[in-house]
Amino acid sequence: MCLTDSVHNFRIWVNLWYLKFGYCDSGNHISRNTKIMKIEEFDVFVIGSGTAGQTVAEACIKGGLTVAMADYREFGGTCANRGCDPKKVLLAGTEVLEMAGHLEEKKVVTLPRLNWKKLQKFKKGFTNAVPVKTEDKLSKLGVKLYHQSPHFLDENTLSVEGKTVKAHKIVIATGYTPRELPFKGAEHLKTSDDFLNLKKMPKRLTFIGAGYVGMEFAHMAARAGAKVTVIDTGNRPLADFDTDLVDELTEYSKLMGIDFIFNATVNAVKKSKKKYQLNYEKNGKSERISTKLIFNTAGRVPALAELGLEKGNVAFDENGVKVNTYLQSTSNQNVYACGDVSNHSVPLTPLSGREGYVVSHNIIAGNTKKIDVPVVPSAVFTLPNLASVGYSEKQVKERYKNVVIKKESASDWFNAKRLNSPIYSYKILINERTDKIIGAHLLGPYAAETINLFAMAINNGMTTNDIQRTIFTYPSWGNDMKSMV
Known part of the structure; x- marks a missing residue:
């Protein structure tokens, strides 16, 4: 055996010893300060645990693939935890008030009163169990779960919970997040999450944004007894809906006691001991209103900020991850996106499940199924x-x-x-x-x-x-x- 072979064998022995105790050979010398990081590997890594993400994970597991999933919030996604479902539960109480009010002196003798606290307790019966049930279902399927938002290290590698994870395919299904507003004091604004968890209905509320969420919450709050103001930069609410019907709904909303401030720009929000002051500009004049709480209902944007998409070579724009008709990233063939976060998507839960099915099919069988979006109500x-x-x-x-x-x-x-x-x-x-x-x-x-x-x-x-x-x-x-x- 030559000297070179002896040195080589000795070096192998030394490396094995250092690996055992957590060190590594860094090039031509042993680094005692560099800890070995075990790399976990999966066939598929899903980011987001909503309808789209769950659909992908379940299908891929059943297809014989190893799957991991990460979410920094409660497992189960927005719709079931803090969106469509709890909203509709709260709505049920105001539906009773609405119908009874129309039938007063016709069929209803005494009008009911809404107990917001009890209604919230009823809602929790739907939402509290969602995260546990979701995690239990996924774990039993064999999905490895992480409780943190991962970020890309390269096209196939993520960092999550301090671990390095490699995946043959990565699926982004992170959904939407509230749009950040760029004025002073915006940190004081509450979100839709906060409204859906209000323990007590304040006497006065203000909503910045007259879209779906702003209008729905304004109606609920007004019927629950709050004085409501809705402020928007446009000249009417619900810009995507028929003008004539929106005008009719707006006039009815005013009769309920909802105040609208249109063509207005919010400049600042200031906090006092018990209230907030909202400053806005309309027709060149500065105005202000005082309110107990202010909610940001100015729309939602794809939740991409924490993912480090640039390092993953994942192209995106303000509408979400750029994908082709297979819902595959246009810049990184190892990445797919489905649900609201895709720039191909319509932000509706039923369509998210459909997109999740398309993505899982294309991961398992290759790109053979294109997304076909029907007319969606x-x-x-x-x-x-x-x-x-x-x-x-x-x-x-x-x-x-x-x-x-x-x-x-x-x-x-x-x-x-x-x-x-x-x-x-x-x-x-x-x-x-x-x-x-x-x-x-x-x-x-x-x-x-x-x-x-x-x-x-x-x-x-x-x-x-x-x-x-x-x-x-x-x-x-x-x-x-x-x-x-």
């Missing part, structure tokens, strides 16, 4: 509901030569009259050449349910004649669809 759970599917009136006039627009107030129809509901309106858009429905917009009780029938009709290319020939239960809100077309 959306609804604002104010009371009355505002709901929409398909094209707007402006869009159809730009795309079609001949369009039939059926618009009417249906407040004198049986279903509205039996509830003594003051508002029930619709606008249905029909392609005159094909007789197919191409857009539907509803404002009224249970509009969020009825809109699903219109979505089904549009996605299946149904004509008005097809709908007229369909037998519905009577009298029902669904049956009103036949009169609308």
Whole structure:
């Protein structure tokens, strides 16, 4: 054995000894200050534990792959923990108040009162169990769980909980986060999470932003007894919905006692001992209001800030991770994105599950399934509901030569009259050449349910004649669809 071989064997022995005690050979010398970091490896690493992330994890596990998942918040995602589900539970209490108020002196003798504290306790019966059940389900499937937001080290490597993790495929399903507002005192603003967990309803609330969340919460708070102000930079709320129906909803909201401040820019928020002062500018004049709490409901953005996407070579923009039709990153073929965080997505929970299915299929079988987004309905759970599917009136006039627009107030129809509901309106858009429905917009009780029938009709290319020939239960809100077309 030559001297070189002896030295080489000795060096191997030394390295093994140092590895055993946590040191490493750094190049040509032994570094006693460098701790060996064990690298954990998985076939798939999912970032985010909402509907999209869970769909991917479960499918990949069943496909025989090793899977890990990380979330820095409660497992289960936004919708089940702090979004759609708890919102609808709280809404239930105000629905009773709304209906009883319309029927006062008609069928209801004494109006009910809302106990916000008990309503919150009822809501917790839905939300408290979600994280534990989600983790238990995923653990039993064999998913390794991490409780921290990871960040990229390179295209296939993440750092999470102080560990280095490599994955053949990485799935980003982190959803949305509240948009940060750039004025002085913005740190005093509360979020939708805070509203959904309010122990007591304050006497006065202000919402910055008149979108879905701002309008829904404003309606709930007003019915729970709060004096509500909604301030927005636009000239009306709910910019994505039909103008005529939004105007009608706005006027009804004012009758409830909700104050609107439009075309206004918030400049600052100041905190005093018991209240907040909100300073804003409107028509070149500085104004201010005093309020107990202020909520940021100015929209949400893709939750990407903590991921270090640049190091992972993951392209993104203000709409989310840039993906192709396979929901694969356009810049890193090892990364997929699904749910709200994808720039291909519509921020709705049902679509998140569909995207999760597409991603898991493409990871397991290769890129053979493209995302096909159907016409998706959306609804604002104010009371009355505002709901929409398909094209707007402006869009159809730009795309079609001949369009039939059926618009009417249906407040004198049986279903509205039996509830003594003051508002029930619709606008249905029909392609005159094909007789197919191409857009539907509803404002009224249970509009969020009825809109699903219109979505089904549009996605299946149904004509008005097809709908007229369909037998519905009577009298029902669904049956009103036949009169609308």
